[in-house]
Amino acid sequence: MSEQTYSSMRTAMVESQLRTSDVDDQRVIAVMARVPREDYVPAERRAMTYIDRPIPLNGGRALNAPLVTGRLLKEAQVDAGDKVLLIGAATGYSAALLAEMGAQVTAVEEEGGPEIAVPGMTVVRGALAQGAPDGAPYDILFIDGAVEEVPAALVQQLADGARVVTGIIDRGVTRLCAGRMVGGALGLNSLADIEMVALPGFGAAKTFTF
Secondary structure, three states: OOHHHHHHHHHHHHHHHHOOOOOOOHHHHHHHHHOOHHHHOOHHHHHHOOOOOOEEOHHHOEEOOHHHHHHHHHHHOOOOOOEEEEEOOOOOHHHHHHHHOOOEEEEEEOOOOOOOOOOOOEEEEOOHHHOOHHHOOEEEEEEEEEEOOOOHHHHOOEEEEEEEEEEEEEOOEEEEEEEEEEOOEEEEEEEEEOOOOEOOOOOOOOOOOO
């Protein structure tokens, strides 16, 4: 496809997927209209770049639908200079958007995960649930997918007052959640049921019943 075709598809994504679905932060609208999402989609999947559902990637991972990315960005309330811990970097699309909004991004992706092609930021390879403690404390925890729970290892890497956005898997339903660190404790609010890519390595601790 031509650059003009992708540009037209990107405009259509903004108008039909974002503006109609509670993505009303004009900075988020502007950055998603500007950054070429096709640059972060494998060549064999580029025809799917602007569809409103997840895009399969190599290694069993997937890229979240544009609406999910837009909602997470809106709730994160990114300010220029914010230190962001991005969990589940995938191909780097969300990382590129965050960086374009002026954030200092530390992007974590598992060993053997998708190739990340985003210059100008720190990329850490390892277990997603362990984060990147060397760069702590962070102003924003941006978990780019759904997890059963936010592990203590990530919470401990946040500054007081830090914003947190994620998807939480609750009895088979994925919910978009946002919250803050206050006094060393994380409080999350459920905002909407939404289809999100599940991230590996975040199973909730098992409890025993008798």
